[in-house]
Amino acid sequence: MPMRNNSGKFPFYLILIFFFLSLGILTTGYLYYKNQEVYIKREKQQELAAIIALKIDQIISWRQERLDYAGTIMDDPVFARRVSEFMTGRPRPALREQILERLTALASYQFNSLALIDPKGVVRLAAPDKRQELNPYLKSLAGEATRAQKIVFSDLYRDEDSKVMLSVLTPILVIRGDEKITVGVILMKIEPYQFLYPLIKSWPTPSRTGETELIRREADEVVFLNELRHQENIPLNLRFPLDTPQLLAARVARGKKGVVEGPDYRGVPVLGVAGRIPDSPWLLIAKVDAEEIYAPLRHRSQEVALFLFILIGTSGISVAYFWRNQQSRFYRRQYEMERERRALAQRYEYLTRFANDIILVTDENLRIVEANDQAVAAYGYAREALLQLHLIDLYPPGSEQVLETLIRHGEGERGLIFEAPQQREDGTTFPAEISLRLLEIEGEKLFQEIIRDITKRKQTEEVLKKSEKNLHHLASQLLTAQEDERKRISRELHDELGHSLLALNLQIQSVSEQLLPRQEFLKTEMEKILKSMGATIEGVRRLYLDLTPGDLEDLGLTTALRSLVEDFADLQKHIKWSIRLANVDGLFPLPVQTAIYRVVQEALTNIGKHASPRQVRLEIAREKQAVSFAIEDDGQGFEPHRMADEKKTLGLLAMKERVKILGGSFDLWSEKNKGTRISFTIPISGGR
Template identity: 30%
Template sequence: MNFTPSSHLIKNSRVSLPLIMLIILIISAGYVYQHITDKNIRSEKYDDLKIITQFKVNQIVEWNAERYSEAQFFSTDPTLIRYTYDLLKGKDVLRTKSSLQKSLSLIKENHGYENIFIMSANRKLLFSLDPQYQVVEPSIYNFIDSIIISNSIFLTDFYYCQEERTIHLDLIAPIFDHSKKIIATLVFRIDPYKYLYPLIKPWPVPSRTSETLLIRKEGDSVLFLNELRHKKNTAFRLRIPLTNKVVPAVQAVLGYTGIFEGYDYRGVEVLSYTTNIPGSNWFMVAKVDKSELLSELGFRTTIVTILMIVLILLSVAGFAWFYYSRQKNIFRELFLKEKELREAQEEFKTTLYSIGDGVITTDKNGIVKQMNPLAEKLTGWSEADAKGKSLENVLNIINEQTRQGVVNPVKRVLVEGVVVGLANHTLLISKEGKEIPIADSGAPIKNEKDEITGVVLVFSDQTRQRAAQKKLEESKEKYKNLFQSIRDAIILADTDRNIISCNPAFTEIFGYSFDEIKGKKTITIYENEQQFVELGETIKAHNGTPFNYTVNYKRRDGTVFPGETAVFYLKDSNGNTEGFIGLIRDVSERIKAETALKESERFLSEAQSIAHLGSYVWDISTGFWKSSKILDEIFGIDENYIRSFEGWADLIHPDWRIVMTDYVKNVVVGEHKKFEKEYKIIRQVDGRERWVYGLGDVELDKNNQPLKLIGTIIDITDRKMVEEELRKLKDELEIKVVEKTKELNERVAELERFHDATVDRELRMKELRDEIDRLKNKKS
């Protein structure tokens, strides 16, 4: 009879039966694995298609949102609105277009637009970045009419431009004047071939047949909007009727969302995912040829089959090898057991000599048998010198506080037969007399009969630990002193809000002694229950996060004060909440100061209102200014008025405009001088002429450059009118004074003539009297 390993193996039922079961298990596992693999690949492809589609849809939605945001931002820019006004009025057209060319060119380059142009509300092309673009497509007019009706930004759909023979996508934003009336539209033209189709085309994983389609419903057909992978020049040309429902694109526009197996525009069987794009009438289809999926499945099936055959052959060979080597292994195991025992003994010795603590082993009489190097270092004894000596001679230990000898732990282990440890504050006196704080434990060594054959003593140098413990105690003392000395009230409460402890500042502020307040609910120190409940809810809402909260507290004598409160959680080493720490600061004085400040601000506001004094802040770097309500009333402007330097200049009377703008630019800003001028304005609301008096100080930055102009303006028209009346009265008075002076001069001259005549008469009368007297004397 011929003997072969395989025939003998088959005859041995104890080996052949498990082998047959293993082969059946391998075949079953291969089948199940193949089935699961098939299912997983399909599921993976489904998930890939869904994720890719949703990712691209999100990209398009975000792209649309970004374009809308840009249109909203640029169409409401005050500078653009002012340029549009100038174009509509035909004011300085060349300069305006040049300025628009510079600013809009940056927008075009940075945001990827094909062209940007401005259309008036009556469909006139006011400006175009592209100088070649002069003829506006008729479809633009319809879009502008829609915007004027809706008063909102409008994104057109894809449309084919007959003039330029290409596909356009336009974003049109209205430009409003100060009264919210549309004066023009800002058109951002987008080339989808450069800025939208590239979002759709890429596929994130390697694939021979994958493709993303952008489509929309047009009439009774599906219109393909982007260029296709397998057909060229199909954008806006390829249509598929809605009756062809085996095509995923048709299913998409009919409202189906999800995985769909059908035939694409080539008639090839595909696996696809269809969905709509929010905020548009577009749909998206992501697809891959089914043949690509099946090729991967076929490859994996081949690999699994080969692996099954290899595993079966290896199993047969393994069982044969196992059967014929079992006897040989029995002898080998005996040899290995003996070797393992020797290695264990060697490992014990290696462990003993390399362990990080000092280790000494003794026999049952306490005689030293072995010492590791660290034990030699700590005791000062070498292993050779210590062997055979009593442990008490080698390990000399005393109590650190009493300086008395400590009972040798080996004796306790031998007597009690359990693991024992040294008390705290134990010192080891080395052979050289050096004192070392140690931690010590001893354990019995037992044989198979549970008899004690010796003791192992493990001890370690505690110098660093003692130093760390000392630092910890010092730290505790420091924080205890801080707790006692801090001027804010501190309380510790458990999770039920019962007061556990408090600092001296708490008893001083609240008037309670520690014994009076300990164990009481924290509601005791609140003004009322509502305050207590509100703070409790706030603590829960913050979930352990530190926070500040101001609440009214009540002292022992019943007086109430506001307290700014910070609350922290107390947690154990496992992170469980044990209670709360509350820091309370009496903020009565601060609140009084804040109230006084608010009252002062109110008085200032009322004073400005009574004095009709307006105030302003002009940001010199931006050119824009802010004004108070009183100043708006003086200027006759509302909140929509553009508060720029030009806006201020427009309010100045034409006779004063150049003088005032030069004064501000050259004197105030240029020389950093104080603004102080009387000038004439024209109110914007009613066109009335008024006189104002302005004061302002220039605020400089750290480089001594003008930063802001802050000041006040008051209406002095009434004063000017009084001054004018006084001037007129003065002129009239001067005229009357001149006339009266002339009249008085004439009367003086007349009086002088009368005086002269009177003097002459008196002289003649005197001469006559003298003559009479002479004649009388002569007669007598």
């Protein structure tokens, strides 16, 4: 086969190489840019997380200091006695001054004003000394402090002068008898502008846009509580609906924690970290504008772009150099490819010619274009005659439509494996297994058929089917004979041994009744014999019932199965039994009922001997044309494919065979330490 000179196509391929190389460089640059963006963002997140943790700790410490100051007043018994004396009767003039002096001293601890409130919520003293009226919010907190007898730290609110304030309310307690009495409440007002707001507003690192927001959720709104960097007169005035979709503060108020991104109150995209201040309704957000975060990256991207441009130029020069050397490499590679192709063709020809299977190759129209020696021998055609045939000529008449359907399904990647008869030149046929696959060689579609003569396999399968049929027939006869033998033994037990034991029992009773009083010891022995005889008669009766369940004929299958379970329950009292039985009486003739009874009996016997369960469930369900039976336990289970107990294996085989004789289906599931489930279905038509 002559080699085609495709060297003229190389410039196009080199252009593609240059294009993809440039694309790779640009992609690398883009990924570097995105990686730097992620790195900068992660660094800023860590910085914001550290700031938010620092701010929360500072606010907690500040709140705790205020509470500690309040605690010193609450725990001062001298001050409490003075307040109690002041609140009751006509206090000494010096007492008022002493209390005011103590309140004035507390003002140095960042409390702007202090007041003494009686249990009714009336201001009795104030420092500075001016008349004060409590607003409803403070009255409710004073009442809470009075009732709970604990310090109350208020939320941010507006006082009578419309100033934003915080308050600490401390109950003054005295002991009267066996109980503590609240004699008053100290109201300590804090102006957040003095310490809290500056604390929140401070930013530990250089930043043009970094700020901290203190917010709280109020009904269906998010309320800003502190002064902000970019807008004035904010505390308790700036509010947004809680359901504002992308607003950063609204998302935090709805429960978002940790890192948050989105527009802030100005509508500017920001990156923030949110946290909750313990023991308060306050939420804290530390945020920085996205523009400030990524500003260094924009400057660096210009340097990266220049570097990428240099790389792309270098790549272009390298591709041009590569093209100059391509001509000589092209011819050398073509020569090597041709040599490999010929070697491969020789190996393929060797494999197909001497293979044990028939190998055919057809064109797209199913005309045979190649056949190996085994095909010539199997079909009886001369090689030249075989290569003139259509694939349908090797199939028996009437196979055209079937073959076309198989060819359509064989065009997939996995091909198709099927069985079909093949016809020799003399008209005889042989069964075959055919593997059909679509090939595409140099743009040409071909079908490859690998055909294996399976005459011996079919003959073996037929022998196995006959053996299985005979085995099934023998098993049916064996089970029938077994059931007949059970009935015969049962009759003998009932008619002969049972009657003999009963007569003997009556005779012993008669002799026992005729004994004289001085023969009391014989009477005792007779009673022991009678008790033993009773147990023997009961054992014979139970054996008789096991051999021939009389309830089947008298009461029906449903009652017989229920009695069977009750008998097992009497013997296995530690097991919890669950029974759900549909009424299936009259659906099957007596032989079928007996077979079903034996299957359930064998299953319950196996449970009692091997399973050690805590619970056993028997369920019978009526379906349209069948009845399903299920016996399930939660015992120790087993691995069905690794059973070593021969008796257990025989029992399962007997159950399967009985169900199979009745035309039903049998299913077994078991797992070690998880239990066992036996289920089978008997068609109703099989019993009629």
